[in-house]
Amino acid sequence: MTCAAPEEGCALLLGRRGSPHGAAVPWHGQRIWPCLNTWPEPAERRRRFAIDPREQLLAQKWARQRGLAVLGAAHSHPSGQAVPSPTDCALTLAPALMLILAADGDLAAWWLDDTDRQPQPLPWRMDA
Template sequence: MTAQAPDQLRVDGHWLIVLERTLNAALPEEGCALLLGKTKDKSLELHRVWPCCNRWEPARERDHRFLLDPREQLLAQRWAREHALQVIGSAHSHPTSAAIPSQTDRELCFGPTLMVIASGLGNKRWRAWWLSGDDDGCEPRELPLRQGLAAGDQRLGK
C-alpha cells in the first residue's frame, strides 16, 4: 500500500453490489472484507472484494466490533500478488451507526490504509476513508467515492 494519500476511490458498481451482499450476510453483526485493487496516479481502484469472517471475541460484541482473520489476510495478499493486485484496504459495516470510523476503528488500524464503511442508517450509506497512520495516529480523511474505473465521474454515497 502506498504511503501517499490518494485523492479518491474508484469503484466498479459490480463490486459495490458484491460488497453490500457480503456485509449484509453478516447482519446483525458487523460484516467485513478486504479490498483488492491498484494505485493509479493519485487514485485507488477497487478491483476485487475478498469476503472475510468476523473473528472478534467475545462473539456477543460482533454487532459493534470486527476483527479480520489473519489467515484470510495472508491468503488475500498471496492471491492479490499472483493477480497483479494489492490489498488496498478493508471494508466493514456499522449496522446501527454512521459510516464514520469509530474510536476503536482508529485505535486498531495499521495505516496507511483505506477503510470503507457501510452504514445501516441515513442516506449516506457508503463512505471511504484514508487513515494515514502517521505521527497523528490514524486520523481519518474522507475520500470521494466514484463509480466506474473509466472516465465516469458519478459520485456514490450521496
Template sequence: MGMVLLVTSGTIATLIEEAQRAYPRECCGLLLGQGNQIALAQPAANVHPEPERHFELDPGALIAAHRAARGGGLEIIGYYHSHPNGLAGPSDEDRAQASGDLRTWAIVADGVVSWWRDCPSGFEPLSTRFADS
C-alpha cells in the same frame, strides 16, 4: 486535494449486501484492486468474539489475499466493515485499530458507504468516483 478512489458500482452493491446480510453483526472483508482502483470487495469472516459491536478479519482470508497478490493477483487496497449502529464514520475502536498504513477503509452504515484513508495522523475522508466501463 487528495487522491480520488475509483470504485465499481458492483463493489458498492457487494458492501451494502454484505452489511445487510450480517446485520445485526458487523460484516468485514478486503478491498482488492490496483493503484487507486478497487475492483472487488472480498467478504471475510468476522472472528471477533463480540461481532455485534466489533470486527476482526479472519486471519486466514488476509494471508490468502497476500499470497494471491504475491502471485500476481489483485493487491489489498484496504478493508471494509459495517456499523450496525448506523454511524458511517470511523469509531473510537476503528481509530484504535488503525495503523497509519495509508490503506483504504470503507465503512457501511444504513445502506451508505463512506470511504477513508488510514493516515499516520488519523482517518481522512476519501473522494470516490465510479470506475464502471
C-alpha cells in the same frame, strides 16, 4: 459488500498502489474480498470485527498473483453511521483505505494517513 446485521460484516479491499492520476490517495481499489467476522467473543460481534489471519493470507496470495495488494478493509456499522470510530482508527494499520457501510445503507470511503491518524473522507465511485 453486504450487511451482516446484526453483526458487523467485514472484507478486505484489494487493488493497486501508485495510481498515475495524481489523486490525493494514489491507490485504486479493484476488488472487495468478503471475510467472516471472527471476533473471539460472539456477543461483541455487533460492534467489533476481526478478519481471520488465514483469510488475510489467502487474499494476499490471490492478490499478489494478479499484481494487486491489500489496501485496507471494509466493514459495516449495523447500528451506526458510515464514519470511522476511534476504535476503527486505533486498530487500523495506516496508511490504509477504509470502506464503511452504515445501518441506513450509506457507504463511505476513508483514508487513514500514517502521520496524523485523522480519517479523511474520500470521493469515490464503484465501477461495474
